[in-house]
Amino acid sequence: MEPGEIHALLGENGAGKSTLMNVLYGLYQPDEGEILVDGKPLKLKGPSDAIGAGIGMVHQHFMLVPVFTVTENIMLGAEQVRGGIAGFLDRRRARREVTEVSERYNLRVDPDAVIEDLPVGIQQRVEIVKALTRDVDLLILDEPTAVLTPQETEELLTVMRALKAAGKSIVFITHKLGEVKAIADRITVIRRGKTVGTASPEASRDELAALMVGRNVRLTVDKTPATPGEPVLEVAGLVVDDDRQIRAVDGVDLTVRAGEVLGVAGVQGNGQTELIEAIMGLRPVLAGTVSLAGDRINGWKPKKVLRAGVGYVPEDRSVDGLVKEFSVAENLVLDIYDRPPFGAGLALKPDVIAASAKERIEQFDVRTSSADAAVGTLSGGNQQKVIVARELSRPLKLLIAAQPTRGVDVGSIEFIHSQIVHERDVGTAVMVVSSELDEVIGLADRIAVMYRGRIIGIVGPDTPREEIGLLMAGISPDAAHESNTDAVPGDGPATDGSPARDAGSANKDEA
Amino acid sequence: MSDDSPNPQSGSPDKEPASEAQAAQNALGNTERAEVATEPDRSVTTPAPEPESKPSLGRLFLDNLWAANTFTVTLLSLVLAVVVGAVLMIISDPAVLSTYSYITSRPSDAINSSWTLVSEAYANLFKGSIFDPEAFSGWLDGANGWQAVLAPISETLTYAAPLVFTGLSVALAFRGGLFNIGAQGQATIGVIMAALAGFLLPLPPGLHLLVAVLAGALGGAIWGFIPGILKARAGAHEVINTIMLNYVATYFLTWLIVQNGVQDPNRTDAISKAVDSSAQLPRLLGDNLRVHAGILLAVLATWAVAWLLNRSTLGFELRAVGANPDAARTAGISVTRTYILIMVFAGILAGLGGSNMVLGSTASALTPLVVAQIGFDGILVALLGRVKPWGVLLAALLFGALQAGGNRMQSYSGISLELVTVLQALIVIFIAAPALVKAIFQLRAARAARLQTSLAKGW
Numbered sequence: 001m002e003p004g005e006i007h008a009l010l011g012e013n014g015a016g017k018s019t020l021m022n023v024l025y026g027l028y029q030p031d032e033g034e035i036l037v038d039g040k041p042l043k044l045k046g047p048s049d050a051i052g053a054g055i056g057m058v059h060q061h062f063m064l065v066p067v068f069t070v071t072e073n074i075m076l077g078a079e080q081v082r083g084g085i086a087g088f089l090d091r092r093r094a095r096r097e098v099t100e101v102s103e104r105y106n107l108r109v110d111p112d113a114v115i116e117d118l119p120v121g122i123q124q125r126v127e128i129v130k131a132l133t134r135d136v137d138l139l140i141l142d143e144p145t146a147v148l149t150p151q152e153t154e155e156l157l158t159v160m161r162a163l164k165a166a167g168k169s170i171v172f173i174t175h176k177l178g179e180v181k182a183i184a185d186r187i188t189v190i191r192r193g194k195t196v197g198t199a200s201p202e203a204s205r206d207e208l209a210a211l212m213v214g215r216n217v218r219l220t221v222d223k224t225p226a227t228p229g230e231p232v233l234e235v236a237g238l239v240v241d242d243d244r245q246i247r248a249v250d251g252v253d254l255t256v257r258a259g260e261v262l263g264v265a266g267v268q269g270n271g272q273t274e275l276i277e278a279i280m281g282l283r284p285v286l287a288g289t290v291s292l293a294g295d296r297i298n299g300w301k302p303k304k305v306l307r308a309g310v311g312y313v314p315e316d317r318s319v320d321g322l323v324k325e326f327s328v329a330e331n332l333v334l335d336i337y338d339r340p341p342f343g344a345g346l347a348l349k350p351d352v353i354a355a356s357a358k359e360r361i362e363q364f365d366v367r368t369s370s371a372d373a374a375v376g377t378l379s380g381g382n383q384q385k386v387i388v389a390r391e392l393s394r395p396l397k398l399l400i401a402a403q404p405t406r407g408v409d410v411g412s413i414e415f416i417h418s419q420i421v422h423e424r425d426v427g428t429a430v431m432v433v434s435s436e437l438d439e440v441i442g443l444a445d446r447i448a449v450m451y452r453g454r455i456i457g458i459v460g461p462d463t464p465r466e467e468i469g470l471l472m473a474g475i476s477p478d479a480a481h482e483s484n485t486d487a488v489p490g491d492g493p494a495t496d497g498s499p500a501r502d503a504g505s506a507n508k509d510e511a
Numbered sequence: 512m513s514d515d516s517p518n519p520q521s522g523s524p525d526k527e528p529a530s531e532a533q534a535a536q537n538a539l540g541n542t543e544r545a546e547v548a549t550e551p552d553r554s555v556t557t558p559a560p561e562p563e564s565k566p567s568l569g570r571l572f573l574d575n576l577w578a579a580n581t582f583t584v585t586l587l588s589l590v591l592a593v594v595v596g597a598v599l600m601i602i603s604d605p606a607v608l609s610t611y612s613y614i615t616s617r618p619s620d621a622i623n624s625s626w627t628l629v630s631e632a633y634a635n636l637f638k639g640s641i642f643d644p645e646a647f648s649g650w651l652d653g654a655n656g657w658q659a660v661l662a663p664i665s666e667t668l669t670y671a672a673p674l675v676f677t678g679l680s681v682a683l684a685f686r687g688g689l690f691n692i693g694a695q696g697q698a699t700i701g702v703i704m705a706a707l708a709g710f711l712l713p714l715p716p717g718l719h720l721l722v723a724v725l726a727g728a729l730g731g732a733i734w735g736f737i738p739g740i741l742k743a744r745a746g747a748h749e750v751i752n753t754i755m756l757n758y759v760a761t762y763f764l765t766w767l768i769v770q771n772g773v774q775d776p777n778r779t780d781a782i783s784k785a786v787d788s789s790a791q792l793p794r795l796l797g798d799n800l801r802v803h804a805g806i807l808l809a810v811l812a813t814w815a816v817a818w819l820l821n822r823s824t825l826g827f828e829l830r831a832v833g834a835n836p837d838a839a840r841t842a843g844i845s846v847t848r849t850y851i852l853i854m855v856f857a858g859i860l861a862g863l864g865g866s867n868m869v870l871g872s873t874a875s876a877l878t879p880l881v882v883a884q885i886g887f888d889g890i891l892v893a894l895l896g897r898v899k900p901w902g903v904l905l906a907a908l909l910f911g912a913l914q915a916g917g918n919r920m921q922s923y924s925g926i927s928l929e930l931v932t933v934l935q936a937l938i939v940i941f942i943a944a945p946a947l948v949k950a951i952f953q954l955r956a957a958r959a960a961r962l963q964t965s966l967a968k969g970w
Contacts, residue, residue, distance in 0.1 A: 303843030303844070304843075305843075306843045307843075314841050319835070319837045320841040322838055323831050323834045323835040323838050324834070325834045326831065326834065334839075335843050338824040338827075346824055347822060347823055348822050
């Protein structure tokens with residue numbers, strides 16, 4: 001690392017980027033090798049050593065206390081006290097420091113705002129200010145843009161440039177090629193825990209992508225043209241709130257037909273998650289209707305929706321998709337355990353479950369030591385295969401797959417994609433939600449772009465990525481694309497805004 | 512210390528392959544292996560540091576309990592508790608303690624008197640709970656009957672029976688992700704209902720007993736249902752509610768005993784009428800030995816809970832909700848319904864434990880202290896039994912043995928019965944701090960620090 005340099009660390013999910021940086025920050029101890037700072041080897045026993053050596057880190061998941069103010073969070077761990085032994089917290093001085101640092105680098109943050117009220121982009125800025133007040137020379141940003149909107153990303157890049165101008169070095173961890181090319185001075189690519197190459201930002205995207213995954217990626221998925229049939233899923237005027245009671249889905253109309261893949265593209269956090277959860281009965285529908293093959297299903301319990309022939313691959317497998325302590329076999333029947341042949345009345349049939357698990361493991365190429373191994377011991381890709389195997393093992397009318405390949409190795413990605421396309425070919429309606437544009441383009445027969453809770457446009461898969469990218473950034477389609485939106489079948493009577501019964505409130509399961 | 516030291520690992524039918532393997536590795540005391548075992552997600556599998564969801568405190572505790580504890584740790588915990596108990600005996604005996612004032616001039620005095628005191632006390636603990644050789648030789652000589660030989664075991668089983676129920680109650684709830692601190696209250700309502708059914712209903716023998724036992728179960732079920740529904744519908748934390756309901760139950764019992772129709776008309780103190788003999792659990796080994804059919808019910812309940820947890824759809828739901836409520840909900844399991852059911856089942860078990868206290872041989876009438884501490888002891892039993900059904904049974908037997916032996920230790924050696932409570936507490940403390948035990952015995956411990964910090968983070 002040179003002073004005043006932005007060094008991008010590029011690699012797939014699970015390539016070891018975060019682990020490496022956690023070692024640098026003293027959170028993990030290296031098994032071998034050493035870290036040199038200014039030519040001197042450094043032994044880091046913990047984050048405080050790292051801070052002492054001038055290394056600061058902004059984690060992917062922020063380390064902030066939600067109920068504290070910005071100033072209090074920044075003080076945390078380096079509390080200034082006055083009054084000698086009485087040890088009063090010197091908030092005023094800390095507050096002054098925060099204001100000073102944020103002004104110096106043009107990082108507008110209100111020192112008195114409470115963290116939980118701040119948008120994610122600002123929280124991240126607080127993390128950066130926190131690192132800067134510790135007087136660091138090297139700032140590690142671990143996937144800082146994963147949670148940001150395009151505007152916030154742009155602002156972050158501006159901040160990074162300002163920091164660079166002030167002589168700070170930045171390690172920028174990401175797997176998004178566009179950002180790397182926009183800002184990095186030097187690029188190191190990591191794969192499976194090893195440095196596989198360095199590149200300059202002039203390198204083409206394809207070169208970088210190839211370095212990242214170790215072979216030429218197939219961004220396209222082999223598939224024949226779709227033969228759409230009857231509408232299976234019809235969503236009209238759907239309005240849904242998120243957990244904070246803020247409108248997340250604001251009048252969405254969608255139709256998915258049998259035998260087609262509808263891709264939903266969009267930057268994370270634009271209502272995709274809530275849309276799916278509302279369809280699955282996991283989140284109350286405030287207005288609008290959801291119909292499955294003609295039946296109105298809003299207000300149904302998740303179990304009933306699943307039973308009606310909906311397969312669901314949730315976006316966060318470790319939270320919503322799997323019970324990690326359960327065995328592979330148990331996870332393979334997680335939503336059909338009480339159905340024949342797996343359960344009869346109150347009794348489970350362990351033999352049948354085990355036999356079926358063996359079959360599925362073979363069929364879906366799940367790499368596990370045994371069907372009895374806890375699913376948490378499997379790699380991400382194999383965990384995902386367990387979910388896919390579970391959902392595709394019963395007859396489906398509709399398959400909803402959210403981020404089906406997030407954190408999954410390339411081999412598994414291809415396998416999962418082919419399974420999804422196969423499901424489409426047997427006549428299932430498929431809805432794929434992904435924040436990876438390439439995945440959506442590769443899989444979908446039609447692409448709906450979601451922005452701030454609305455479908456901002458529906459386009460064909462041959463639309464140039466730049467145009468879809470613009471849509472994802474909220475730039476409304478011009479006249480040329482509006483002709484494309486004809487692809488949206490007229491959703492019967494538009495129920496937009498009609499006060500649908502708030503039927504979903506019954507399943508307010510509370511964790 | 513005794514022949515019946517529990518072996519929850521081998522006795523347990525539960526399948527937890529990952530943690531058992533992990534536990535086995537930890538037991539080797541091998542640092543490298545142990546390190547691998549503590550973090551199977553990171554180091555064994557492909558490096559996929561995906562965002563870990565923050566596990567609940569209960570989950571962390573359970574992981575800790577299963578991962579770091581083995582048969583070895585249990586056994587060593589017992590040994591440690593016995594050693595500390597011995598020190599306490601010596602300190603609390605003035606005569607023995609005085610020999611230590613001249614230990615430099617005559618150390619044999621101190622050592623001998625200490626040894627005599629401690630060995631006699633523990634011998635009495637053993638004779639009172641398991642087997643008394645004098646009674647055995649007496650039986651051979653014809654000096655006493657066979658009952659005297661079985662008396663210690665009979666006492667142990669009598670004390671153990673209610674603890675099995677309350678231990679299962681706590682363990683079952685724990686597997687479903689709930690801390691049932693309310694076994695005491697549920698047992699209290701259970702004992703009230705069982706006793707009322709026992710002396711108010713004029714029913715024929717057999718049926719009367721059945722009704723009384725079921726009444727106890729029903730009482731517990733009601734007292735479990737309340738925190739269950741509060742948790743499911745209002746999000747009220749079950750720990751707070753069960754603790755509060757313990758108080759309500761205890762004072763309701765105190766009030767109820769002195770009401771007309773309940774209080775024994777021939778008595779002025781707080782004691783109710785006695786349960787009809789038709790509603791009492793039959794004694795298994797004749798009238799002179801206290802062991803009654805409650806222990807059979809307890810074994811049956813253990814089997815039932817083991818089946819429920821591992822072989823039933825309901826148990827599947829329960830374990831899924833306990834391990835990951837989000838995934839359970841996504842898979843269509845109703846988390847609210849499961850929470851309510853868990854608490855009702857926990858209540859039923861605790862209520863049955865309460866019934867044992869008044870329908871068995873411990874007491875036949877309600878008094879303010881009729882349930883003793885079985886609910887709170889149940890928490891300890893559940894932890895000692897690693898919240899697995901057969902483990903709970905063994906742990907309850909150990910606790911029962913300590914109680915039974917403690918009585919004899921008190922009357923023969925003059926060691927106060929409270930020492931037994933201290934021993935129980937020490938065992939559980941050592942079990943809950945495996946790193947400490949391993950450190951004391953120089954077993955290269957499995958990354959104690961990391962376990963502790965992970966536990967602290969849970970808060």
